[in-house]
Amino acid sequence: DSGVTQTPKHLITATGQRVTLRCSPRSGDLSVYWYQQSLDQGLQFLIQYYNGEERAKGNILERFSAQQFPDLHSELNLSSLELGDSALYFCASSVEAGARTDTQYFGPGTRLTVL
Amino acid sequence: GQNIDQPTEMTATEGAIVQINCTYQTSGFNGLFWYQQHAGEAPTFLSYNVLDGLEEKGRFSSFLSRSKGYSYLLLKELQMKDSASYLCAVRDSNYQLIWGAGTKLIIKP
Numbered sequence: 001d002s003g004v005t006q007t008p009k010h011l012i013t014a015t016g017q018r019v020t021l022r023c024s025p026r027s028g029d030l031s032v033y034w035y036q037q038s039l040d041q042g043l044q045f046l047i048q049y050y051n052g053e054e055r056a057k058g059n060i061l062e063r064f065s066a067q068q069f070p071d072l073h074s075e076l077n078l079s080s081l082e083l084g085d086s087a088l089y090f091c092a093s094s095v096e097a098g099a100r101t102d103t104q105y106f107g108p109g110t111r112l113t114v115l
Numbered sequence: 116g117q118n119i120d121q122p123t124e125m126t127a128t129e130g131a132i133v134q135i136n137c138t139y140q141t142s143g144f145n146g147l148f149w150y151q152q153h154a155g156e157a158p159t160f161l162s163y164n165v166l167d168g169l170e171e172k173g174r175f176s177s178f179l180s181r182s183k184g185y186s187y188l189l190l191k192e193l194q195m196k197d198s199a200s201y202l203c204a205v206r207d208s209n210y211q212l213i214w215g216a217g218t219k220l221i222i223k224p
Contacts, residue, residue: 002157041216042216042217045211045214048211056209100145100165104160107157108156111155
């Protein structure tokens with residue numbers, strides 16, 4: 001158990017809908033990262049937050065947005081869902097941004113199925 | 116551009132040794148990570164290298180050569196539970212992790 005929690009574990013929805021995925025980082029971690037992993041594909045970095053502020057952006061679609069709240073939990077919002085958005089969405093957390101040894105620890109993921 | 120190369124798939128026999136290679140070309144280097152990911156599960160941290168040489172952790176070892184842009188993960192005394200994907204990731208000059216596509220390791224009895 002990494003100490004990172006994600007809810008829900010599974011989500012089934014229809015095309016065109018909007019969903020929110022939630023992540024709570026490990027105690028003491030200030031950075032949160034969101035990743036998408038489609039079936040048999042590599043990890044695609046979406047976005048990073050550090051202490052409430054956006055720190056880095058990867059290949060995140062305009063239909064997707066995220067935020068990190070004062071209690072450091074984070075939410076990833078996915079809207080106008082398409083079939084191709086079906087994937088595992090992972091959240092990871094680490095102590096701080098900008099440190100060489102900083103290690104990301106991953107939550108169990110949310111499996112999103114868009115029908 | 117930034118690039119990390121790993122073999123797509125490898126097969127090995129239970130009890131044997133396997134070496135998974137990773138070569139990288141990134142803008143700057145601030146460490147290299149190896150993660151293990153079982154199918155449908157989260158990646159779990161295995162090792163971190165920032166200086167040249169070998170880091171040993173039980174049955175797993177990781178090697179780094181910064182001048183060659185090269186690392187390998189060595190798994191000894193393979194067990195069936197080692198069947199998983201192994202992800203190589205490099206921290207670049209902006210302290211961002213660049214991820215390889217992963218190597219799927221299949222262990223046969």
